[in-house]
Amino acid sequence: MRVLLATWGSRGDVQPLLGLAVALRELGAEARVCAPPDEEFAELLARVDVPLVPLGPTVRSVTAGTKPPTAQDAARLAAELVAAAFDTLGPAAQGCDALLANGMMAAAGARGAADEVSIPYVYACYHLRGLPPQGELSPQDETDKARWEQGRKATELYGTALDNHRAAIGLPPVDDLRDHVYTGRPWLAADATLCPARDRTDIDVVQTGAWVLPDERPLPQELEAFLDAGEPPVYVGFGSMAPHAPKGIARAAIEASRAQGRRVLLARGWAELAPIDDADDCLVVGEVNQQALFPRVAAVVHHGGAGTTTTTARAGAPQVVVPLIGDQPWWAARVAELGIGVAHEGPPPTVDSLSAALTTALAPQTRTRARAVADTMRTDGATVAAHLLLDMAGRKTRP
Numbered sequence: 001m002r003v004l005l006a007t008w009g010s011r012g013d014v015q016p017l018l019g020l021a022v023a024l025r026e027l028g029a030e031a032r033v034c035a036p037p038d039e040e041f042a043e044l045l046a047r048v049d050v051p052l053v054p055l056g057p058t059v060r061s062v063t064a065g066t067k068p069p070t071a072q073d074a075a076r077l078a079a080e081l082v083a084a085a086f087d088t089l090g091p092a093a094q095g096c097d098a099l100l101a102n103g104m105m106a107a108a109g110a111r112g113a114a115d116e117v118s119i120p121y122v123y124a125c126y127h128l129r130g131l132p133p134q135g136e137l138s139p140q141d142e143t144d145k146a147r148w149e150q151g152r153k154a155t156e157l158y159g160t161a162l163d164n165h166r167a168a169i170g171l172p173p174v175d176d177l178r179d180h181v182y183t184g185r186p187w188l189a190a191d192a193t194l195c196p197a198r199d200r201t202d203i204d205v206v207q208t209g210a211w212v213l214p215d216e217r218p219l220p221q222e223l224e225a226f227l228d229a230g231e232p233p234v235y236v237g238f239g240s241m242a243p244h245a246p247k248g249i250a251r252a253a254i255e256a257s258r259a260q261g262r263r264v265l266l267a268r269g270w271a272e273l274a275p276i277d278d279a280d281d282c283l284v285v286g287e288v289n290q291q292a293l294f295p296r297v298a299a300v301v302h303h304g305g306a307g308t309t310t311t312t313a314r315a316g317a318p319q320v321v322v323p324l325i326g327d328q329p330w331w332a333a334r335v336a337e338l339g340i341g342v343a344h345e346g347p348p349p350t351v352d353s354l355s356a357a358l359t360t361a362l363a364p365q366t367r368t369r370a371r372a373v374a375d376t377m378r379t380d381g382a383t384v385a386a387h388l389l390l391d392m393a394g395r396k397t398r399p
Contacts, residue, residue: 001393004093006034006110007102008056012307014041016189019211021050023382029390053092056084082161085109093117097393100124107181108158112166120392124187126306127327128200193376209381210310217289226283230263232298237267239305245271246348253301254282256354262298299361304328316374318361322349340370
């Protein structure tokens, strides 16, 4: 049995699909992954021996600019991604028994590819903010209403391009793009403790649990030596948030950690974070095994992506979340609500504000709570999803 998995986005969008691909392989199925052709993602897929089908432009080429994209840029990218999805996913779906997509940027074309070859299609997301509202929002949901109105306008960018490509392969136009893409029963690939589906009673959600890609790589020798040389350090990283990382975040985080008597692990990432001096209490690392590293740090300061939040929580490490875009403010609020860390929202971080946040995160009660929450988290989300997907593919039915 063969399954096609598709996404276009950052590493946080790609890596969970690899967790699912590995779980499918363990059940005897073959998984193809369509993802952006960034070198980092190609290396990630090669590491687990999953073939990459390149989809669209590289993410770095889109996010490398120093200015936010204009409306014209967004419209151009939407049309480009829909065209790339039809050109790539249609042929890739031939011979497949099911197609699962994540994110509007890939899923708009993915649904058409599934329709073209008449195979089951599933939309999956990694957080509640990735699910559409159903029915009328209540008055207290003004923030959600504004957000979804913004989302509605964004999805309209895909509508015309999508219908043109569907017509070219003999498919009818789409009446409601969001219903078409998200379907009536989307999947939520998030841990039920961190992100409970019960919070969305307005929509029928299948919660599988988070799709975690197991990582058995050893830590680099230099990092091992640094960890062994003193008390657990504070880890600071902002992943692929290159154009969005707060200005001066490296200096603020290093000085705030030092104010707490802590050493610092600085993750270079796409933001190219760098040390502020030659002191030996700060080490810069590249891409490393966070599953092995985070249980050994004092706290994790990060942007609040679904993957980093989940990895930190599973490790039982306190966290300070500095949300920037998208679903990150929701994850920050959830971390604070659970008592496993601090949400640093509002103005850009300063030494004083980060030091105050770390005071709470490094408190013994926060560590105790983080470990207690870690004990409640399941690790079989990818396997659960793989069984569901193969069952659906075998029956050739919609979810």
